[in-house]
Amino acid sequence: MALVVQKYGGTSVGDAQRIRNVAHRVVQAKEAGNRVVVVVSAMGHTTDELLDLAAQISHEPQARELDMLLTAGERISMALLSMAIIELGHEAISFTGSQAGIVTDTSHGKARILEVRARRVLEALDAGKIAIVAGFQGVSTAYDVTTLGRGGSDTTAVALAAALRADVCEIYTDVEGVYTADPRIVPEARKLHAVSYEEMLELSASGAKVLMLRSVEYARNHGVLVHVRSSFTHNEGTWIREEDARMEQAIISGIAHDTSEAKVTIKGLPDVPGVAARLFRVLADEGVNVDMIVQNVSSEQGRTDISFTSPTEDLRRVEVLLESTARELGAEGVETDPDIAKVSLVGAGMKTHPGVAAQMFQALADAGINIQIISTSSIRISCVVAASEVARAVRAIHESFDLAAEAIHREQHPATVTGQIRAVRASEAGT
Amino acid sequence: MALVVQKYGGTSVGDAQRIRNVAHRVVQAKEAGNRVVVVVSAMGHTTDELLDLAAQISHEPQARELDMLLTAGERISMALLSMAIIELGHEAISFTGSQAGIVTDTSHGKARILEVRARRVLEALDAGKIAIVAGFQGVSTAYDVTTLGRGGSDTTAVALAAALRADVCEIYTDVEGVYTADPRIVPEARKLHAVSYEEMLELSASGAKVLMLRSVEYARNHGVLVHVRSSFTHNEGTWIREEDARMEQAIISGIAHDTSEAKVTIKGLPDVPGVAARLFRVLADEGVNVDMIVQNVSSEQGRTDISFTSPTEDLRRVEVLLESTARELGAEGVETDPDIAKVSLVGAGMKTHPGVAAQMFQALADAGINIQIISTSSIRISCVVAASEVARAVRAIHESFDLAAEAIHREQHPATVTGQIRAVRASEAGT
Numbered sequence: 102m103a104l105v106v107q108k109y110g111g112t113s114v115g116d117a118q119r120i121r122n123v124a125h126r127v128v129q130a131k132e133a134g135n136r137v138v139v140v141v142s143a144m145g146h147t148t149d150e151l152l153d154l155a156a157q158i159s160h161e162p163q164a165r166e167l168d169m170l171l172t173a174g175e176r177i178s179m180a181l182l183s184m185a186i187i188e189l190g191h192e193a194i195s196f197t198g199s200q201a202g203i204v205t206d207t208s209h210g211k212a213r214i215l216e217v218r219a220r221r222v223l224e225a226l227d228a229g230k231i232a233i234v235a236g237f238q239g240v241s242t243a244y245d246v247t248t249l250g251r252g253g254s255d256t257t258a259v260a261l262a263a264a265l266r267a268d269v270c271e272i273y274t275d276v277e278g279v280y281t282a283d284p285r286i287v288p289e290a291r292k293l294h295a296v297s298y299e300e301m302l303e304l305s306a307s308g309a310k311v312l313m314l315r316s317v318e319y320a321r322n323h324g325v326l327v328h329v330r331s332s333f334t335h336n337e338g339t340w341i342r343e344e345d346a347r348m349e350q351a352i353i354s355g356i357a358h359d360t361s362e363a364k365v366t367i368k369g370l371p372d373v374p375g376v377a378a379r380l381f382r383v384l385a386d387e388g389v390n391v392d393m394i395v396q397n398v399s400s401e402q403g404r405t406d407i408s409f410t411s412p413t414e415d416l417r418r419v420e421v422l423l424e425s426t427a428r429e430l431g432a433e434g435v436e437t438d439p440d441i442a443k444v445s446l447v448g449a450g451m452k453t454h455p456g457v458a459a460q461m462f463q464a465l466a467d468a469g470i471n472i473q474i475i476s477t478s479s480i481r482i483s484c485v486v487a488a489s490e491v492a493r494a495v496r497a498i499h500e501s502f503d504l505a506a507e508a509i510h511r512e513q514h515p516a517t518v519t520g521q522i523r524a525v526r527a528s529e530a531g532t
Numbered sequence: 533m534a535l536v537v538q539k540y541g542g543t544s545v546g547d548a549q550r551i552r553n554v555a556h557r558v559v560q561a562k563e564a565g566n567r568v569v570v571v572v573s574a575m576g577h578t579t580d581e582l583l584d585l586a587a588q589i590s591h592e593p594q595a596r597e598l599d600m601l602l603t604a605g606e607r608i609s610m611a612l613l614s615m616a617i618i619e620l621g622h623e624a625i626s627f628t629g630s631q632a633g634i635v636t637d638t639s640h641g642k643a644r645i646l647e648v649r650a651r652r653v654l655e656a657l658d659a660g661k662i663a664i665v666a667g668f669q670g671v672s673t674a675y676d677v678t679t680l681g682r683g684g685s686d687t688t689a690v691a692l693a694a695a696l697r698a699d700v701c702e703i704y705t706d707v708e709g710v711y712t713a714d715p716r717i718v719p720e721a722r723k724l725h726a727v728s729y730e731e732m733l734e735l736s737a738s739g740a741k742v743l744m745l746r747s748v749e750y751a752r753n754h755g756v757l758v759h760v761r762s763s764f765t766h767n768e769g770t771w772i773r774e775e776d777a778r779m780e781q782a783i784i785s786g787i788a789h790d791t792s793e794a795k796v797t798i799k800g801l802p803d804v805p806g807v808a809a810r811l812f813r814v815l816a817d818e819g820v821n822v823d824m825i826v827q828n829v830s831s832e833q834g835r836t837d838i839s840f841t842s843p844t845e846d847l848r849r850v851e852v853l854l855e856s857t858a859r860e861l862g863a864e865g866v867e868t869d870p871d872i873a874k875v876s877l878v879g880a881g882m883k884t885h886p887g888v889a890a891q892m893f894q895a896l897a898d899a900g901i902n903i904q905i906i907s908t909s910s911i912r913i914s915c916v917v918a919a920s921e922v923a924r925a926v927r928a929i930h931e932s933f934d935l936a937a938e939a940i941h942r943e944q945h946p947a948t949v950t951g952q953i954r955a956v957r958a959s960e961a962g963t
Contacts, residue, residue, distance in 0.1 A: 180600040193597075
């Protein structure tokens with residue numbers, strides 16, 4: 102008898118009819134002989150409505166009270182789903198994050214899970230019940246209600262799957278799985294059968310919205326087998342799992358893109374030690390996320406430009422913070438550009454296949470698209486281009502690597518594979 | 533420094549603007565030098581909306597899951613009120629029923645408070661904070677979320693006031709206090725300055741909606757001073773407190789009416805021992821509430837009629853239950869009438885003033901209103917009349933006793949007062 106953790110997002114439980122549909126799917130899994138735990142998000146727009154109420158009351162709602170408010174959302178959806186399952190003749194019981202033993206730190210709004218004490222969930226399973234757990238929320242070590250931040254329900258599901266030693270964690274969403282590129286941009290994009298944790302981490306970090314980065318990290322760290330699939334069909338989705346020698350491996354897994362960032366350039370900085378450290382310390386102290394950082398070689402006048410990307414929503418804060426800092430450092434000025442996009446090519450195989458970067462740059466050049474910034478990891482190459490050109494860029498790269506065709510397989514040369522595993526282990530240790 | 537518990541109902545926190553108004557009122561109490569605990573209900577129609585969602589999912593939602601669902605309501609209002617107070621520059625912290633230590637039995641939907649462990653609330657007060665507590669909800673001894681049933685927020689407020697030894701429990705509502713009759717029916721009805729626990733118990737049990745019966749019982753049992761007042765004005769309301777020798781006492785406090793009950797008559801029952809017991813055991817076993825019971829004297833054929841009143845919402849169940857029972861007992865038939873109303877006259881002074889009942893019956897007779905059932909306690913006289921005549925009945929009695937004028941005072945004869953207190957004690961002991 103397998104233990105399955107299923108997670109359903111807000112769209113899947115958007116109204117009473119959809120909740121009933123989810124109940125049918127849950128009951129199917131139970132009747133197939135599984136022990137079933139269901140993690141559920143707030144219904145559709147509930148969270149937005151609650152945020153709107155809070156905005157009417159306060160310009161900057163206190164984080165603890167905002168968490169108290171928002172956690173009402175999952176309470177509603179989980180109770181309704183539990184009722185719907187009971188209506189189908191099965192036993193179900195809903196648990197808040199606190200009741201399910203999701204213990205977090207005290208960082209309201211972006212709490213991290215410290216421990217999962219799933220005693221009550223296990224007792225419910227042992228009693229033959231289907232356990233419904235509120236996603237996105239936990240209880241802090243100070244006994245306050247916390248939320249896990251964006252994508253938190255995925256993290257709840259993976260953390261519960263880890264604690265319960267589940268056979269699989271199924272993430273139900275409104276797409277069929279992980280694709281070689283966003284199908285809305287590349288209609289011929291192909292659904293991937295399996296992706297390694299490392300590749301999924303890079304894809305999520307590069308803008309793929311199907312799974313949030315933190316849940317993938319948690320899955321990798323605890324070896325949770327994840328199955329991303331659609332809540333509207335019964336098709337197999339995409340498996341996310343440990344890369345191993347038996348795994349059929351493609352050189353390239355897919356292309357992610359991200360239009361949520363802006364580019365900032367500090368021009369004419371004195372090229373002396375400590376300048377970059379000073380600059381990014383100011384941003385880090387204010388909690389601003391910084392993604393790609395590029396420093397050009399020094400000019401003849403001993404000056405250099407530093408560019409980086411940062412979430413567009415933080416851009417105003419960045420401008421204010423950097424204005425005075427740039428002046429103090431003797432820089433010539435600060436330029437910002439919100440109209441950029443990042444295109445990333447991800448594949449575990451590129452570590453052993455030189456020429457991938459060159460082919461990507463050539464594809465963009467052939468399409469007449471200018472590259473503004475380049476950044477790479479061992480299994481990813483990212484380019485910043487103009488936002489208006491992002492769709493063309495993704496399509497050009499997708500076509501150049503022929504990703505719509507069946508996966509390009511690496512040679513299954515034992516030495517190479519062992520080397521790859523060693524490299525994956527090394528990169529894991531370094532993260 | 534006084535400790536004040538304030539309770540605001542759903543209408544008082546119906547939208548963002550009203551929540552801000554409540555926040556101002558709470559802050560006033562705090563700035564006047566008090567330690568302030570606020571108990572809050574769900575916003576306006578939230579509970580109805582949640583019930584509607586549940587009805588779309590299940591014809592008979594499981595009680596535990598329904599409690600889980602409904603408790604989302606106070607979570608929303610208390611977090612918003614807390615934010616609004618913080619926005620005014622004061623420290624506030626919200627607590628769920630569980631966090632506030634409201635420990636109940638496991639009767640979902642109508643849980644009874646077993647204990648109040650208000651440690652966190654006290655710590656918040658000691659830290660100078662305003663504590664906001666969710667009304668209507670608690671945590672059961674099985675660690676499940678429970679609700680206290682209708683009027684539960686009043687009970688939460690009174691129970692917290694008792695546990696915290698508060699100086700006063702202020703119940704804010706949409707009327708100015710307790711009136712000699714419903715002002716919508718009797719425009720000249722007068723607001724009462726003070727009412728004894730016993731009188732308030734009778735008024736609440738007889739249909740006065742301003743305070744639910746259970747909260748009054750709790751206040752009496754723990755000696756909590758209650759002040760019922762309007763959340764829309766700053767006028768003094770009505771005090772509910774222990775009747776004592778110093779208290780200015782009226783013969784009659786007020787008139788309550790209740791149109792929520794139906795009348796049931798079992799006709800032609802054999803007048804032998806055990807018949808009534810059998811009849812009401814059937815109803816009690818099914819949890820049907822029965823109010824007034826009247827048995828007529830036996831006819832020449834050794835048969836009798838038994839009538840009682842019961843909530844109209846239970847009428848269908850009563851009919852089904854009694855149909856077979858009446859047949860088994862050899863009765864001639866069962867008649868029901870949903871179109872009745874109960875009019876009750878309440879006053880602690882009537883114990884020592886004969887003639888109150890006669891005057892009430894005369895007032896109804898003069899108005900041409902037929903009395904169907906009569907029932908009395910030591911401080912209450914209730915008559916069942918046709919539902920269509922309830923307004924005229926209330927007005928006729930109100931005028932006959934001149935309740936619009938200043939209170940009719942009993943003579944402060946020491947012996948009589950002592951006798952009254954003894955009578956109150958005796959009736960308390962017997963309840």
